[in-house]
Structure formats: C-alpha cells, structure tokens
Amino acid sequence: MAVSNIDFTSPNVQYTYDLSNNTIFEKNPENYINALGIQQLKTIGNSFLLDVYLSSGNVVEYHYHPNATEVLYCITGAITASLVNPFTKERKQFSLGSGQVVCFPQGWLHDAKATEDDTHLLAVHDTPELQTVWFSDLLRLLPAEQLAYMYCLNESEIKDALQPIHDTVVIGPPRNCERDRQFSGARSAHENMTFQRFPHNLDD
Structure with missing residues (x-):
C-alpha cells in the first residue's frame, strides 16, 4: 500500500539507506536515536524503524504511538521495559537481553531503560x-493550575517539580539534570575525603 505508487522498473528506485544519516535525537555520543521511514526510503512499505543506542x-x-504498534528488539546490551495496559x-x-523482543x-504508554552500557535497540x-x-511534553505543556485542580494537588509544588522540564526529553535524565549533578558532586566529595585513622588502642 505504501509503495503502490512506485515505478519499480525505474533505475532510480532506492532500496538501501544508511540510518546514521538521519539522527533525530542525540543526548550525547553514547545516547541517540536514528530513524528510517518513508521520507528516507520510499520502498520501505508499511514500516518505520528507530535505531536506538543507550548507555546504562x-x-x-x-x-x-497513536498510529502504530511497536516491536522492540534488543540487539546488544540489556534493558528493562514497561508498559501500561489500558484495559487492566x-x-x-x-527484562530483556540480546535477541529478545x-x-x-x-x-499504549511505554518506556525502555538500559541496564548495560552499549545497549543497541x-x-x-507498522506505519x-x-x-x-x-x-515530557504532557508534563511541560499541561497547566499546573489545571493539574492541581483536577487531582487535588498543591499547585506550587507541581510548578516547582515540573519547572526544569523545558523541552521534550526523549532520552532521560536530561543533560542538565541538577539532581544528577548534585548526586555526582556529593559522591565525588565523599570519595575525595581524607579520614583520620584512629589507633585501635585508645591509650596509645
């Protein structure tokens, strides 16, 4: 159906594509997503691919995805994935490892978290x-006052909690995550502390 208007007798028909030419999101060199759809490869038919790289x-x-079912294949590494069943x-x-889907x-709402470095998904x-x-778009675009009113929550606490979300996150935690920096700083300070060694015999 998606390829019905293609003239397969033409010498210009494209059958191959390099996904690295279409990176749609990059958090850093270890965490990014490439994509392949009909805009990149007219002969792809009723398919859309996301080539996902994650570190632990x-x-x-x-x-x-309002218009598609997704099958997620773990090529290398490992992940924990979750979904929310709207019926139950x-x-x-x-938990998925290499070769599992x-x-x-x-x-259906879903996510995927890498539990090993060099995870490739x-x-x-089927679109x-x-x-x-x-x-993240729902969290940053829905008015805090409406969320507070609808769910009987504290509006100022909602605003404070959601204030750091300025853009679509895609791969989290975001690069500018203050929580991670604070944790990293505390851990580094602890690792760099020097401790006085007390004698076993308090009389010495």
Whole structure:
C-alpha cells in the first residue's frame, strides 16, 4: 500500500539507506536515536524503524504511538521495559537481553531503560510515518493550575517539580539534570575525603 505508487522498473528506485544519516535525537555520543521511514526510503512499505543506542541508566522516556504498534528488539546490551495496559489499568515491567523482543500495542504508554552500557535497540513500527506523544511534553505543556485542580494537588509544588522540564526529553535524565549533578558532586566529595585513622588502642 505504501509503495503502490512506485515505478519499480525505474533505475532510480532506492532500496538501501544508511540510518546514521538521519539522527533525530542525540543526548550525547553514547545516547541517540536514528530513524528510517518513508521520507528516507520510499520502498520501505508499511514500516518505520528507530535505531536506538543507550548507555546504562539512560531511558527512552514514557511515550505512546497513536498510529502504530511497536516491536522492540534488543540487539546488544540489556534493558528493562514497561508498559501500561489500558484495559487492566496495570503497569507491567520486563527484562530483556540480546535477541529478545517486547511488543507495545498501538496507543499504549511505554518506556525502555538500559541496564548495560552499549545497549543497541531496534524499534519496528507498522506505519511508514510514525506519530509519537512524549510524556515530557504532557508534563511541560499541561497547566499546573489545571493539574492541581483536577487531582487535588498543591499547585506550587507541581510548578516547582515540573519547572526544569523545558523541552521534550526523549532520552532521560536530561543533560542538565541538577539532581544528577548534585548526586555526582556529593559522591565525588565523599570519595575525595581524607579520614583520620584512629589507633585501635585508645591509650596509645
């Protein structure tokens, strides 16, 4: 269906593509996502690929695809992935290693966190043009006063908690995460401390 208008007798028909030519998000050199859809490869048919690279502790944030089911294949490394089942109102979590897959049905909220460095994932979607709703966009765009009113929450606490989210996160934690810097600073200070060695015999 997606390739029905292609003249396959033409010598100009494209059958190959280098995904590294279409990086759609990069947090740093170890954490980034390449994409391949019909805009890059007209012969791809009813498919959209996300080529995901993660280092340990990095997570593709919660999101859902209104127009596609996703099959996530772990090529190398390891992840924990979770989904929210809208029928049972339950969150399920799965551990995946190399060669294993998890399926996220169309419209279901899901995420994936690397538990090893050099994790490489391939996400396959049954649409040539993928739509994605990122949870960070919901958090930063929904008015705090409405959230507070709807769910009987403290508006100022909501504003303070969500204030650092200025952009779509995609791969978290964000590069400018103050929490991580504070933790790293505290850990470094602890590691650099010198301790006085007390004698075993207090009379010495």
